[in-house]
Amino acid sequence: MRLAPWILRFLSTLGFKVQHAQSDLLDSSELARWYANLAPDERAAVSRELAPRVRALPALRAARDPSTLPAVATGRLVFELDGPQGPIPLHHLKVELWDRDPGAPDDYLGEGLTDDDGYFTIRYDPADAGIGDLPDLELRFFEPQHTFRKDGRVVETWRRIGAERGPDDHGGLHYDFGTIRQPYWEYDPSTPLARLLVTEQGTPPTDYAPGRALAMLKAVAPIEVIKRRHLLQIRLGMAPSVEQIQADYPEPMTVRREREAPGSTRSDAFFGERLLNGMFATVLDRDPEVSGDPHAFRLYFPWNAYEQDGVHCLPEVDVRLRLEEGHVLPTRIILGLREPGATAPGSPLTRRTFTPEDGAGWESAKRIARVSATLDTELGNHLGQCHFNIEQYAIAANRNLRRNPVRWLLMPHLREVVLINHSANGFLVGPTGYITRASALTQQGVETRLLHLMGSYDWKGFTPAVPVCEGHRYAHAGQLFWRVLGEHIDSFFAEHGGEVEAQWREVRRFSDDLVAHSAPAFVCRYLRARVPGKDAPWFERSERMDLDEKTHAPPPRAVSAVTHTDVPQPGELEALKQLCRYVLFFATFRHAWANNLQWEDAGEVLYACLGLRWGKDGFLAAEEDPSVAPPPEQATEMLWISWMLSKTNYGFILANEEDDVHPRLVELLRARTAEFQALGMDIRTISSRINI
Structure with missing residues (x-):
């Protein structure tokens, strides 16, 4: 040479x-x-x-007529794990053929794309391996990536995801690589939820953006020292009190307000306000016992349906509230109490009712309700409805969306969620997870609750919560954000709708994966008996799936199909737009509301935690009773987690650090900054995806 x-x-x-x-x-x-x-x-x-x-060679070779190239490599790319009908094709991936020269620069030979069924054909010239060199064949596989220019134009790149070695010194003019199994965004077969399979020594098929690691270090480093000191003191037999632990951490909102106005955070008005606008913000049903009263509401937590550890006290909680002069106030709290030590689901209950006239008993009941709301928020609004819910869309999208422009719309908001969820597998849930240790629910109880929650989430027919009063800031902000997403998605489909329809087969496969791997639809016995097919004006249908549809027999899957065909049918393009709007809403606004407020609402151990113990004198003991409050180790862990979740932020929509969010969405939100600010939301703090 x-x-x-x-x-x-x-x-x-x-x-x-x-x-x-x-x-x-x-x-x-x-x-x-x-x-x-x-x-x-x-x-x-x-x-x-x-x-x-080397990279310029493909352009030079592209000028050649491929049909004149003397050699050809063929094969088929499929997922590692089969589906019910056998191998699942990996469609529309780029496949490059190289001459692998150990110890020397490699020679590019040619490339192609897998077709709908995963097959590929690459024509090449063996002489491109070099004079006197027979090619050592190697395939390299690439998935598409994108960024946006300021004007909204897409810049496509390719990211290498795998390789397959072929023969050394191949002198023939044809080589068939056969069926190649590629581990790629596989579903975990060991769980009924749509979770990503990551082997014990493996890593997920994606990475955090570089800036996220720095954001985590900046947020967590100061409090990591505090937590480690507390854990060391505990191991040395010098455990600090809950009050000492609290004082060592930064001052949360509830502690500051108590310092400025003692008793304010334990008032009935504050209790109701945080149910409307705090991290606990959730759907309130009308009170079914007060027919036709638009000012009477109910919030119910059915904890007796789940296995408990017998150490913590987690009664069923039935809160009745009333709207008075613009404020939602609790009027009655009914607790369904197990006997201490009872663990089985459906254990016998003794019901006790508390009202504001009960003094200390009322304050204890409100504390129990706050703890219930905190646990329900962590498992429901946060972990279930945002993290695990969005993971199922992320897996299905990464498995199927490559040519379809919907990828540009969804992927910026689906990246990284599987990474943070993989961390949660042992950190928050599982046999040693914090939720399992700090709450009354056993590992089985947590898993069953999550399965029921995931069985109640569906994109179809979703609308944000309807405001119950002028001061319902969460609902007003959610409605505003929903409208912005509608504008953004309508504009996107107006621009790319033709190509979306042309690549509809990818949408079909995306939809099929979503439905097949979603949890079975779950409707509890109470709702099944009182809502489907009946007049139930007390039941709030916003942010809920269609119970009439999901109670059919045989039980359907929780997630509805967008399409069943390779060509869009009437109404299916609108259905896809609704799904995209739903995904963006939960990956951005809804997660930000539940996550970013954790330090405000779960930054004081005695105000709200994941679990109260039975205690020496029973569950109605005063806040100061250490036998009821979380023990020191769990107290410091709780504060560390709340701070870490609220303060680690990277990947903001408006900052668009990775240039992967469509500039139109950035500008639409920026134009409404003042409207969101009036509702108490700083739009700059909303992340484009779930990565914490």
Whole structure:
């Protein structure tokens, strides 16, 4: 192989004696040894110099008529795990063919795309491997990535996801790689939820953005020292009190308000306000016992349906509220109490009712209700409805959306969620997870609750919560954000709708994966008996799935299908727009509301935690009773987690750090900054995806 003059000049700059090389020939083995003997920095310099020329070769070769190239490589790419009908094709991935030269720069031979069934054909010229060199074949697989320019134009790139070695010194003109199984966004077969399969020593098929790690370090480093000191004191037998632990952490909102106005955060008005606008913000039903009264509401937590540890006290909680002069106030709290030590689901209950006239008993009942709301928020509004719910859309989208422009719309808001959820598998849930240790629910209880929750989430027919009063800021902000998303998605489909329809087969497969792997629809016995097919004006249908549809037999899946065909039918394009709007809403606004307020509403151990113990004098003990409150280890963990979740932020919509969010959405939200601010929401704090 004769070295080109530019290579000679470059090697001369590295100190090689090449003055006679122009008249000498180096065969491939000599060149390989030469390259292999370079120091790492020298090898990197050669690679930087060669890379533009190597990458320019495909453009030069593209000018050739592919049908004239003498050799061909074929094969089929499928997922590692089969589906019910056998191998599942990996469609529309880029496949590159290379001559693999160990110890020397590789030679690019050609490329192609897998078709709908995962098959590929790559024509190439074996002479491109170099004079006297028979190609050592290797396939490399790539998935599409994108960024947006400021004007909204898409810039596509390819990210390598795998490779397959072929034969060495292949002298033939045809080689069939056969069926290649590629581990790629596989579903975990060990769980009834749509979760990503990550093997014990494996890693997820995606990465955090680089800036996210720095954001985590900046947020957590100061409080990590505090938590470690507390844990060391506990191990040394010098456990600090809950009050001491609280004082060591930054001051949360409830502690500050108590310092400024003692008793304010334990008032009935504050209790109702946080149910409307705090991290607990949830749907309130009308009180079914007060027919036709638009001012009477109910909030119910059915904890007796789940296995408990017998150590913590977690009664069923039935809160009745009333709207008075613009404020939602609790009027009655009914607790369904198990006997201490009872663990089985459906254990016998004793019901006790508390009202404001009960003094200390009323204050204790409100505390129990706050703890119930905190646990329900962590498992429902936060972990279930946002994290695990969005993970199922992320897996299905990454498995199926590549040519369809819907990928540009969804992917910025689906990235990283599987990473943070993978961390939650042992950190929050599981046998040693914090929720399992700190709440009354056992591991089985947590898993059953999550299965029921996931069985109640569906994109179809979803609308944000309807405000119950002027001061219902969460609902007003949710409605505003929903409208912005509608504008954004309508504009996107107006621009790309034709190509969305042209690539509808990807939508079909996306929809099929979603439905097949979603949890079974779950409707509890109480609702099943009182809502489907009946007049139930007390039941709030916003933010709820269609119970009439989900109670059919046989039990359907929780997630509804967008389509059942490879060509869109009437109404299905609108259904896809609704699904996209739903995904963006939960990956951005809804997660931000539940997550970012955790330090405000769960930053004081005695105000709200995940679980209260029975205690020496029973569950109605005063806040100061340490036998009821979380023990020191769980107290410091709770504050560390609340701070970490609320304060670790990276990937904001408005900042658009990775340039992957469509500029139109950024501008639509920025234009409404003042409207969101009036509702108490800083739009700059909303992330574009779930990564914490």
